[in-house]
Amino acid sequence: MNHDASRSLYDRALSVMPGGVNSSVRAAPQPYPVFVDHGEGGHVVDADGNRYIDWVCGLGPLLLGHDMPEPLQAAVQSRAAEGPMYGMPSDIEVEHAEFVCRHVPSVEMIRFVNSGTEATVSACRLARAVTERNKILVMQGGYHGAQESTLVEGDADDPKPSTAGIPQAFAEHTIPVPFNDPEAAREAFETHGEDIAAVLVEPIQANMGIVYPVDGYHEHLRELCDEYGSLLIFDEVITGFRVGGLGCAQSEFGIDPDITTFGKIIGGGFPVGAIGGKTEYIERFTPSGDVFQAGTFSGHPVTMAAGLETLQYCAENGVYDHVDRLGQKLREGLSDIVADHAPEYTVVGSHSLFKLVFTRAEGDPQGDPCRNGCRQAPGCGRHDACPKRGTDVTRAETDRYARLFRPEMRERGILLSQNQFESNFVSYGHTDEDVEETLEAYKMAL
Known part of the structure; x- marks a missing residue:
């Protein structure tokens, strides 16, 4: 060539x-x-x-x-022709949110943003506000976007930034443990449990070679979060609407996370992210609550149309x-x-x-x-x-x-x-x- x-x-x-x-x-x-x-x-x-x-x-x-199938192409072209964006709500945001809430078991409310990174940043902020705690437990080798709370390496005893530009003080609020190691997770909770706001985990580690969970692993994390009053956040930016169909990986594994982050497919190929979950948590976002979250391009009408039409096409066409x-x-x-x-x-x-x-x-x-x-x-x-x-x-x-x-x-x-x-x-x-x-x-x- x-x-x-x-x-x-x-x-x-x-x-x-x-x-x-x-x-x-x-x-x-x-x-x-x-x-x-x-x-x-x-x-x-x-x-x-x-x-x-x-x-x-x-x-x-x-x-x-x-x-793009004809319905998707028509929806995108129609929304683009009506105007690039408004900075105000539109009907398609509501329709897309309703569709996701109907099909993803744990999602009662959802906030659309512009990237998977933005979704995980907002999810961590939300978990800290809900629990009034600081630490986030993550999996070694997991990836949750280009954000300060998760660009951390090392272990629970010695976390450190994995990139230049992140203060060591930030890394000290992150607890990396090995994926598929239930005992390591429990030891981290026994040491830091009173200050763990959330466990942030991919249902399948899909950004580091694709690593499947051992039987019972996610159930163990769910039990630890319940025991210590922490939130379980499923990062479904990759697995969402790909593993487990419209119910996502959480339905495949039978797990009920408190918060789920989305990206990629939920926007039908256009820039997108989303944070979904239980109403009591998601409505803490401003303006209904006290956790600030906003974005000029959030809920962009072209992205919302592309995402909704993509998921509807999946539902109707095998x-x-x-x-x-x-x-x-x-x-x-x-x-x-x-x-x-x-x-x-x-x-x-x-x-x-x-x-x-x-x-x-x-x-x-x-x-x-x-x-x-x-x-x-x-x-x-x-x-x-x-x-x-x-x-x-x-x-x-x-x-x-x-x-x-x-x-x-x-x-x-x-x-x-x-x-x-x-x-x-x-x-x-x-x-x-x-x-x-x-x-x-x-x-x-x-």
Whole structure:
């Protein structure tokens, strides 16, 4: 493939944007990113005219793929034609909120914002106000946006900022514990429980290689929060309306969180975030309560129309059956390929999420209990070697993926996530032929 146009654009971008990009992960591909010209269904075409099967899907928002179905396109065009935005309420905000509250079990009220980061920032502020406590318990390797309360590394005894620009005093209000470790969570509560405002957790760690919860883990967190009077916040920015259909991952796992954060799919491919939950908590936001939260572009009419039409289309057109079936076909196909060509690697994912983590496991390949993606099943022969938390993925062969494997897949016409940590996503625009071509490329590249 020729990549001259992408190279030239990157060269220009380096002079006017830090790292040549507007979001850090986009600079990860070696030696420079593909610059996209346009999308078509489950494919994108780059600035050089190269066509790829796209499993990045905007890093998650494009559940329907790059082609907007006619009802969605009509709704977006109609709202845009009526005026860019108003700074005042509109009917579509109410309709979208009603739809979400009808379908997500724990959501009684919702506040729309502009990004997943804004949603988690607001959720942490809300939890602190409700409980009159300061500390937020998070999972090591979890990602909750570019915010001071969660850009923290270390452990419960020694938390520290994971980036320059965050005071150590901020990090001291965050308690990182290992995901899938019930005892570590309980020990943190026994030490700090009187000052823990909330547990902030992804139902599935989907930004660090896709790590599934062990049986009973979320139930344990729910019990700890109830015991100590803390709030349970589910970060469903990635899993929301992708895992568990319209009920989201919380319905899949049967958990009733106090607060849920959303992003990506809830905006139908346009900038969005949201904080939903129990009425007694969400109505603490101003103007009904005392927790300040506001935004010029919140509830943007084009985003609200796109989000509502996307979810309605999913409800009426078998979208989840399609994407979940292709996701399973990819994961099971990858499990077969890996067993023959790279048994030390681990296939992970659920529903329409998938990933091949370049783990360094020894012994048997993944067994039948985890053939459809690692499920932390004790009956799997390589249970002890699979990733139990996102931080485990940092010990995988991340350089091999970035420098050799992903570029090879790109040259074969397959775009995968930019690094070993981000998920790959299936869309309604993908086909069985796309899956078969992708599996063949994996086989050749491995």
